[in-house]
Amino acid sequence: MSGLVKLFRKFGVLFGRKRFRDELDEEMAFHRAETEKAYVADGMSPAAARSAAARRFGNATRLREQSHEVVGFRAETVLQDLRFSLRQMRQSPGFALTAISILALGMGVSVAIFGFVDAALLQPLPYADPSRLADVAEASATSPRSDLSRADYEDWKRLNHSLSALDVYGGSGYLLATPSGAVPVPALRVTDGFFSTLGVKPLLGRVFLPGEDQPGKSKIVILTYGSWVKRFGGRSDLVGHSISLSGSAYTVVGILPREFAFAPRGNGEFYVPLLDKNECEQRRSCHNFYGIGRLRDGVTIEAARAEMQAIAAQLAKQYPGSNQGQGASVVPLSETIVGNVRAVLVILLSGAGLLLLIACVNVASLLLVRSESRRREIAVRGALGATPTRLLCQFVTEGLLLAAAGCLAGLGVAAWLITLLLRLMPKDLADYVPFWRLVGLNAHTALFAAGVAALCALLLAATPAVRLSFQDIRVGLGEGGRGAAGRMWQRLGANLVVVELAIAVVLLVGAGLLGQSFYRMLHVEDGFDTTHLATVQIIAPDSIYQKDDQKIALDREITRRLSALPGVESVGITSDLPIQCNCDTDWIRIVGKPFHGEHNEVNERDVTPGYLAALKARLIRGRWFNENDDTTRPQVTVINEALAEKYFPGEDPIGKTIGAGDLSPKSLRQVVGVIANVREGGLDQEVWPSEYFSMYHGPDSFIAVAVRTSQDEKAVLPTIVSTLHQIDHNLGVYGETTMTDQIGSSQSSLLHRFASWLVGGFSAMALLLGVVGLYGVVAYSVSQRTREIGVRMALGAQRATVYKMVMRQAGWLTVFGVSIGLVCSVGASLLMRKILFGVQAWDAPTLAGVAVVLGAASLAASFLPARRAARVNPIEALRAE
Amino acid sequence: MFRMTKKSDLLPGTLDMLILKTLTRAPLHGYGIALSIKHLSADVLTVEEGSLYPALQRLLLQGWVKAEWKMTDTNRRARYYTLTAAGKKQLGIEMSQFEQMIEAIGRVLSDAQEA
Numbered sequence: 003m004s005g006l007v008k009l010f011r012k013f014g015v016l017f018g019r020k021r022f023r024d025e026l027d028e029e030m031a032f033h034r035a036e037t038e039k040a041y042v043a044d045g046m047s048p049a050a051a052r053s054a055a056a057r058r059f060g061n062a063t064r065l066r067e068q069s070h071e072v073v074g075f076r077a078e079t080v081l082q083d084l085r086f087s088l089r090q091m092r093q094s095p096g097f098a099l100t101a102i103s104i105l106a107l108g109m110g111v112s113v114a115i116f117g118f119v120d121a122a123l124l125q126p127l128p129y130a131d132p133s134r135l136a137d138v139a140e141a142s143a144t145s146p147r148s149d150l151s152r153a154d155y156e157d158w159k160r161l162n163h164s165l166s167a168l169d170v171y172g173g174s175g176y177l178l179a180t181p182s183g184a185v186p187v188p189a190l191r192v193t194d195g196f197f198s199t200l201g202v203k204p205l206l207g208r209v210f211l212p213g214e215d216q217p218g219k220s221k222i223v224i225l226t227y228g229s230w231v232k233r234f235g236g237r238s239d240l241v242g243h244s245i246s247l248s249g250s251a252y253t254v255v256g257i258l259p260r261e262f263a264f265a266p267r268g269n270g271e272f273y274v275p276l277l278d279k280n281e282c283e284q285r286r287s288c289h290n291f292y293g294i295g296r297l298r299d300g301v302t303i304e305a306a307r308a309e310m311q312a313i314a315a316q317l318a319k320q321y322p323g324s325n326q327g328q329g330a331s332v333v334p335l336s337e338t339i340v341g342n343v344r345a346v347l348v349i350l351l352s353g354a355g356l357l358l359l360i361a362c363v364n365v366a367s368l369l370l371v372r373s374e375s376r377r378r379e380i381a382v383r384g385a386l387g388a389t390p391t392r393l394l395c396q397f398v399t400e401g402l403l404l405a406a407a408g409c410l411a412g413l414g415v416a417a418w419l420i421t422l423l424l425r426l427m428p429k430d431l432a433d434y435v436p437f438w439r440l441v442g443l444n445a446h447t448a449l450f451a452a453g454v455a456a457l458c459a460l461l462l463a464a465t466p467a468v469r470l471s472f473q474d475i476r477v478g479l480g481e482g483g484r485g486a487a488g489r490m491w492q493r494l495g496a497n498l499v500v501v502e503l504a505i506a507v508v509l510l511v512g513a514g515l516l517g518q519s520f521y522r523m524l525h526v527e528d529g530f531d532t533t534h535l536a537t538v539q540i541i542a543p544d545s546i547y548q549k550d551d552q553k554i555a556l557d558r559e560i561t562r563r564l565s566a567l568p569g570v571e572s573v574g575i576t577s578d579l580p581i582q583c584n585c586d587t588d589w590i591r592i593v594g595k596p597f598h599g600e601h602n603e604v605n606e607r608d609v610t611p612g613y614l615a616a617l618k619a620r621l622i623r624g625r626w627f628n629e630n631d632d633t634t635r636p637q638v639t640v641i642n643e644a645l646a647e648k649y650f651p652g653e654d655p656i657g658k659t660i661g662a663g664d665l666s667p668k669s670l671r672q673v674v675g676v677i678a679n680v681r682e683g684g685l686d687q688e689v690w691p692s693e694y695f696s697m698y699h700g701p702d703s704f705i706a707v708a709v710r711t712s713q714d715e716k717a718v719l720p721t722i723v724s725t726l727h728q729i730d731h732n733l734g735v736y737g738e739t740t741m742t743d744q745i746g747s748s749q750s751s752l753l754h755r756f757a758s759w760l761v762g763g764f765s766a767m768a769l770l771l772g773v774v775g776l777y778g779v780v781a782y783s784v785s786q787r788t789r790e791i792g793v794r795m796a797l798g799a800q801r802a803t804v805y806k807m808v809m810r811q812a813g814w815l816t817v818f819g820v821s822i823g824l825v826c827s828v829g830a831s832l833l834m835r836k837i838l839f840g841v842q843a844w845d846a847p848t849l850a851g852v853a854v855v856l857g858a859a860s861l862a863a864s865f866l867p868a869r870r871a872a873r874v875n876p877i878e879a880l881r882a883e
Numbered sequence: 884m885f886r887m888t889k890k891s892d893l894l895p896g897t898l899d900m901l902i903l904k905t906l907t908r909a910p911l912h913g914y915g916i917a918l919s920i921k922h923l924s925a926d927v928l929t930v931e932e933g934s935l936y937p938a939l940q941r942l943l944l945q946g947w948v949k950a951e952w953k954m955t956d957t958n959r960r961a962r963y964y965t966l967t968a969a970g971k972k973q974l975g976i977e978m979s980q981f982e983q984m985i986e987a988i989g990r991v992l993s994d995a996q997e998a
Contacts, residue, residue, distance in 0.1 A: 025962065026936065028960065028962075029912070029913055029936070029961070029962045030913075030932065030936065032912065032913075032914065032959060032960070032961050032962075033912075033913050033914040033917075033932060035959075036914040036918075037914070058932070059932050064933075065932060065933055065936060068933065068936070068937045069936045069937045069939075069940045
């Protein structure tokens with residue numbers, strides 16, 4: 003008969019189980035009755051015949067089962083196993099709860115972290131066909147990705163054939179007129195095709211039309227959904243109306259959809275077409291845009307990059323003054339958006355994975371301990387006829403059930419953790435990583451969770467299986483569950499503990515390194531006093547402050563009024579506050595030194611005379627600026643040490659002259675002072691050469707004020723803001739904060755803080771689990787050896803010897819675990835070198851510290867069982883036999 | 884008395900062969916099969932119910948026998964098993980195998996007696 007028909011019959015039995023049973027029952031009842039009749043015919047009494055027949059038949063249920071096994075499926079025994087496993091769990095809820103919560107913890111953490119990884123790294127950007135989008139920028143020796151100038155952009159767009167579209171965006175800010183005064187709002191200036199290149203459809207109205215970004219076109223604006231709701235109450239009739247931005251009327255033409263986010267400028271609320279060229283955009287050497295391009299079909303990112311580099315080289319030949327050394331950078335847009343968080347996320351995911359592993363191993367060893375204490379049960383069941391396979395199935399089912407329960411609970415933990423982490427994420431960071439909104443339990447995370455669950459289940463099912471296959475049933479029965487067979491488990495359990503300890507070491511070392519690098523980052527040499535420093539940003543509207551004289555007067559007034567406030571020691575104004583970026587740069591040339599058109603890029607800052615002193619920067623040579631350094635006199639500059647060392651090695655820079663590449667008379671300035679480096683760039687960036695100019699020589703309309711206070715700087719902020727509004731209620735005042743807060747919330751320090759706290763949390767849990775695991779092994783081995791210890795003590799062993807015996811075992815396990823862990827962690831930290839700051843991967847103090855912490859914790863964990871062993875009463879131990 | 888408690892006590896497959904053989908004459912119910920084997924073997928072989936019914940299920944599954952409910956002479960419902968064509972073929976195979984086996988065993992035994 004074919005296998006197929008057989009299968010059908012099996013199915014028939016499975017679904018008609020009741021009928022099958024009834025038929026079999028009836029058949030056997032008939033058999034019994036006939037036998038009974040035969041006995042009666044032989045001369046037995048009816049009662050005797052009945053019992054004889056029943057005796058002959060034996061256990062009817064067992065008979066039925068035997069017949070059923072022939073045709074039945076395994077599924078039914080699986081159900082039995084499942085029921086039995088559930089009973090086992092109910093019987094020892096402590097064990098089940100512990101195992102399930104450990105698993106849930108490991109699962110939850112790794113699924114939650116994966117949720118973030120998925121949102122940031124796996125899910126496509128929320129734009130049309132995002133894999134074809136490229137980030138297009140210029141490149142130079144000092145920065146591999148730098149802004150495009152408007153003129154370069156126009157040439158690139160005209161000359162290239164690789165991109166079907168090339169658009170640019172640049173940051174901007176406007177003063178929005180509201181009934182309660184002018185409010186500064188961050189904005190973007192973009193080219194006409196910006197939204198169609200990204201493939202974004204507006205919620206209301208339209209996006210920009212071709213040509214609307216040209217100089218002289220009408221002023222229009224598109225609002226983000228958030229801005230529309232927050233600032234205009236989501237009025238549906240806003241489209242078509244005009245709003246006042248920095249004194250000019252802009253017509254609202256569209257509202258962007260709610261889910262739209264543009265990470266590189268996450269906080270921008272208004273999108274305005276480029277329109278007229280500002281002073282910067284009239285020069286080819288002034289860079290203020292980044293580009294996004296859409297690759298033509300069949301064009302690779304490498305091909306596009308090669309073409310852009312060729313175009314850049316051609317422009318460099320054509321315009322050597324502005325373009326020499328300016329290359330091109332074309333990378334996938336996703337790289338630009340998530341590049342900086344990738345390393346951190348990968349490290350977090352690895353950490354979570356290790357934690358999961360340690361959790362699984364811990365539960366596996368719990369299972370082992372339990373299977374050990376169930377040796378008698380196994381032996382009895384084996385003796386009663388359970389085959390090894392059947393017993394194995396039972397244990398595998400128990401492992402699977404635990405894994406399933408743990409994973410379900412783990413999903414709950416994951417959901418909770420994700421919401422918690424999202425809530426903990428600072429607003430500033432969330433603005434720049436808008437893909438966080440994609441974080442959640444979705445198909446990807448579910449798939450990942452299922453994979454993790456399967457691995458857990460495999461591990462938990464395999465452990466007792468391995469354990470069981472080594473066990474001889476007769477030994478289990480004969481020795482009544484004690485003695486030599488325990489050694490087998492000890493070895494396996496001990497190996498697992500070594501694994502746990504090693505993983506704990508890796509996580510602790512990782513956390514230690516991240517913590518240190520975070521600490522170092524916050525304690526880098528800043529070159530100024532970051533405490534008691536309040537800062538605020540100001541926009542002076544061009545419509546009112548048109549002339550330089552007006553701006554200078556404003557700067558003087560601000561300085562005067564703020565200085566008069568109680569608790570204020572000094573006040574300075576700058577174009578950019580420190581610890582922001584190596585940006586707003588200038589290309590310099592030293593008069594009297596060889597020059598071949600190279601771009602000597604340095605930070606350029608315009609500051610009022612009191613600014614550097616207010617920062618408490620250190621003057622090394624020469625003088626500060628003074629009130630007379632204005633347009634009536636030749637321009638002078640103060641440089642930092644880095645500039646002095648790079649461009650005036652071994653010389654005294656005071657009195658030397660610096661100019662622009664063409665040495666135009668207007669650009670020449672004399673060095674009058676050298677200061678110790680003030681960190682202008684980010685915490686994890688190197689210090690660049692910087693030059694400072696007097697604000698009174700070329701004032702700005704976007705300025706920042708630094709206020710040195712004698713007491714709590716935070717308390718002064720409201721007064722500063724109100725004073726500024728008193729000076730002129732048209733001033734846009736925003737970003738009031740303290741230098742300490744600004745440093746703490748900078749992106750690099752946020753990422754580091756996020757990573758070190760999380761990995762720190764992981765390693766604390768790992769330490770706990772590892773030490774508990776060690777405690778379990780030692781305690782168990784002591785309980786197994788009670789009789790042996792009793793005999794030893796009866797024969798005269800001292801308590802100290804017993805202590806030593808137990809501690810030696812624990813000591814060896816710890817030494818093994820820690821050494822393996824240290825070796826692994828050096829490897830692991832080499833992998834995270836990329837995000838480490840100011841600390842080596844093989845940092846000896848960290849490694850030593852972790853070894854000491856883990857060693858001490860292990861000693862403490864093994865001391866308790868050792869004490870119990872030493873307190874064994876020999877008489878009781880022997881009597882217990 | 885020799886009791887066929889477990890398959891392992893007999894040569895493997897022997898019970899199946901005996902059941903198939905008893906069914907060659909006429910369809911029988913389980914009790915009838917056990918009785919028939921007992922009588923034909925002159926009370927030497929007793930089939931235990933614990934072996935008989937699983938064996939019948941096995942034969943059913945293989946398609947060597949068919950089962951149907953009928954009334955007995957004493958007017959009771961019983962499940963009668965009938966040999967199928969496939970079962971007849973299988974019986975032939977098993978019998979020839981068994982004869983070869985017996986022959987082989989016999990040769991070994993007679994040799995042992997001569998020695």
